[in-house]
Amino acid sequence: METPSLGRAAAIPEPIPGxxxxxxxxxxxxKPLVENASLQLRRGELAxxxxxxxxxxxxxxxxxxxxxxxxxxxxxxxxxxxxxxDPMERARQLAYLPQRRPLAWPSPVxxxxxxxxxxxxxxxxxxxxxDAEAVHEALAACDLLELAERSVDTLSGGELxxxxxxxxxxxxxxxxxxxxxxxxxxxxxxxxxxxxxRDHVLAGAGALVVLHDVSLAARFADxxxxxxxxxxxxxxxxxxxxxxxxxxxxxxxxSRVTGNRVELEGPL
Amino acid sequence: MNLRALxxxxxxxxxxxAIFAALLLGSTAMAPERVLAxxxxxxxxxxxxxxxxIRLPRALAAFAVGLALGGxxxxxxxxxxxxxxxxxxxxxxxxxxxxxxxxLYYGLVALSAWLLPVAAVAGALLATLLIALAAVRAASVxxxxxxxxxxxxxxxxxxxxxxxxAPNPFSLADMVNWMLGSVANRSFPDLALAAPFIxxxxxxxxxxxxxxxxxxxxxxxxxxxxxxxxRQRLLVVAGTGLATGGAVAxxxxxxxxxxxxxxxxxxxxxxxxxxxxxPSALLGGLIVVLADIGARMAPSETELKLGVVAALxxxxxxxxxxxxxxxxETSEA
Numbered sequence: 001m002e003t004p005s006l007g008r009a010a011a012i013p014e015p016i017p018g019x020x021x022x023x024x025x026x027x028x029x030x031k032p033l034v035e036n037a038s039l040q041l042r043r044g045e046l047a048x049x050x051x052x053x054x055x056x057x058x059x060x061x062x063x064x065x066x067x068x069x070x071x072x073x074x075x076x077x078x079x080x081x082x083x084x085x086d087p088m089e090r091a092r093q094l095a096y097l098p099q100r101r102p103l104a105w106p107s108p109v110x111x112x113x114x115x116x117x118x119x120x121x122x123x124x125x126x127x128x129x130x131d132a133e134a135v136h137e138a139l140a141a142c143d144l145l146e147l148a149e150r151s152v153d154t155l156s157g158g159e160l161x162x163x164x165x166x167x168x169x170x171x172x173x174x175x176x177x178x179x180x181x182x183x184x185x186x187x188x189x190x191x192x193x194x195x196x197x198r199d200h201v202l203a204g205a206g207a208l209v210v211l212h213d214v215s216l217a218a219r220f221a222d223x224x225x226x227x228x229x230x231x232x233x234x235x236x237x238x239x240x241x242x243x244x245x246x247x248x249x250x251x252x253x254x255s256r257v258t259g260n261r262v263e264l265e266g267p268l
Numbered sequence: 269m270n271l272r273a274l275x276x277x278x279x280x281x282x283x284x285x286a287i288f289a290a291l292l293l294g295s296t297a298m299a300p301e302r303v304l305a306x307x308x309x310x311x312x313x314x315x316x317x318x319x320x321x322i323r324l325p326r327a328l329a330a331f332a333v334g335l336a337l338g339g340x341x342x343x344x345x346x347x348x349x350x351x352x353x354x355x356x357x358x359x360x361x362x363x364x365x366x367x368x369x370x371x372l373y374y375g376l377v378a379l380s381a382w383l384l385p386v387a388a389v390a391g392a393l394l395a396t397l398l399i400a401l402a403a404v405r406a407a408s409v410x411x412x413x414x415x416x417x418x419x420x421x422x423x424x425x426x427x428x429x430x431x432x433x434a435p436n437p438f439s440l441a442d443m444v445n446w447m448l449g450s451v452a453n454r455s456f457p458d459l460a461l462a463a464p465f466i467x468x469x470x471x472x473x474x475x476x477x478x479x480x481x482x483x484x485x486x487x488x489x490x491x492x493x494x495x496x497x498x499r500q501r502l503l504v505v506a507g508t509g510l511a512t513g514g515a516v517a518x519x520x521x522x523x524x525x526x527x528x529x530x531x532x533x534x535x536x537x538x539x540x541x542x543x544x545x546x547p548s549a550l551l552g553g554l555i556v557v558l559a560d561i562g563a564r565m566a567p568s569e570t571e572l573k574l575g576v577v578a579a580l581x582x583x584x585x586x587x588x589x590x591x592x593x594x595x596x597e598t599s600e601a
Binding site: 062065067087088090091092094095096097098100101102103104105106107108111112115116118119123151167171 | 349350477478481482483484485486488489491492493494495496534538539540541542543
């Protein structure tokens with residue numbers, strides 16, 4: 001079997017682009033969900049987006065993607081305003097795993113992963129050589145080759161999570177936004193998914209991942225972006241931004257932090 | 269894989285055979301060679317008339333109606349991600365019938381024959397648009413079906429109102445024709461009026477097919493992989509509106525075809541909404557032609573309505589699909 005990560009590293013196009021978000025605001029009616037959020041995401045970097053429920057993490061991701069109504073501010077991808085790209089072009093640059101991942105039909109796993117190639121203009125029935133290869137690599141990377149012909153309604157939660165990752169990887173988009181990709185997974189699968197994202201980043205992609213598990217974020221992420229009440233309150237490597245006062249401020253919990261180890265002790 | 273590739277050609281062939289069978293059968297059965305001779309214009313005048321004036325336009329009308337309803341059902345199910353969606357259930361057919369009857373009994377059709385299909389299409393478009401708008405606001409499957417029930421009842425009630433108020437004579441029998449649907453006594457000119465709308469609608473749905481597959485992932489993910497949701501909705505609304513409107517202008521409101529055919533086709537195409545579109549349309553054509561043969565051949569005093577035959581088989585199928593759906597939904601939630 002070939003080494004999938006190397007294959008993907010070679011295939012993700014250069015030059016290294018990045019995502020630059022400046023003063024992004026998202027509103028629902030009069031209620032601000034995200035206020036003046038600014039951040040950068042570079043390739044080869046895994047950034048974790050942390051914050052309590054309702055902090056605006058999902059709204060931030062949706063604002064970046066242009067899916068949120070009432071968003072203002074600037075989101076640039078490789079120096080170009082994202083809003084000016086057509087949806088297909090944007091999808092080739094920026095993959096997204098939403099928090100809710102409904103599947104309407106009991107499709108085969110391979111066809112769902114092949115949807116990652118949608119923006120490249122191919123349908124599941126007729127994949128070009130390059131598309132078929134991308135789908136195969138993504139299936140292999142996520143350990144899904146044996147499940148490829150299975151119907152999605154027969155998969156376990158962990159297998160489904162891997163499939164959604166594979167769908168995002170198959171797009172070969174250099175940047176990935178993932179909203180709680182490990183929610184409701186068992187500890188082993190949490191590690192598995194985070195390792196897949198880590199490999200994806202090692203292969204040259206950049207990923208911004210919403211997480212609720214601070215220890216997992218500290219272990220796998222290069223950078224932690226902390227949000228509270230719609231604002232980015234801190235942004236930096238775990239060593240610089242992760243400490244007990246921060247956890248108290250953002251989550252309102254007592255904790256003990258030693259290096260990358262986090263022990264939550266209870267509410268303030 | 270090979271089976272998949274053969275599905276549409278096989279259904280098309282079956283459709284042709286069914287149309288041919290429809291030419292053979294009737295109050296006086298005709299032998300195949302005499303039907304062929306009549307088709308080629310080499311038969312005596314009486315048989316030529318039976319084939320060209322009565323049986324062929326009727327069979328083709330049934331096929332066209334089935335194509336439109338099967339294709340529309342598959343597209344609506346893909347857009348709404350709901351195996352119960354269908355022009356009949358969602359009230360699109362009834363609204364189209366209301367449009368058509370309004371045009372007929374307020375004398376608009378006297379101005380131009382085209383106003384009949386145009387009015388039916390307008391009714392269908394309005395209903396589809398309403399459903400699509402409701403789908404954006406309330407994603408709940410149940411809500412949508414209930415809106416469909418409401419639309420159907422409203423269209424039915426308004427048609428009864430027309431019955432009382434219309435300046436032109438409008439009989440209960442006419443209304444039954446429109447509500448239950450029939451392709452009896454259809455002519456080639458009738459077909460020519462409806463066919464352009466059906467063809468245009470199916471063409472739009474064909475353009476929209478890849479977006480339907482992407483919608484398998486839900487709207488948020490579909491948008492993120494490059495689907496322009498607004499364009500997608502407009503294409504499907506316009507496509508089903510045109511196709512269903514054309515079908516209703518031709519045959520009245522025939523229910524359940526659009527719900528049954530995609531359900532039968534889906535397992536054969538890996539549950540892919542894009543790949544189920546064409547086979548669903550072809551199977552719809554086949555089923556309606558067969559149902560119309562059934563309606564003609566049934567041993568009864570007066571001829572059965574095509575829509576009655578369709579509903580006799582379709583309604584139980586609808587209930588069965590609805591009951592099976594519950595189990596999937598609970599496991600997803």
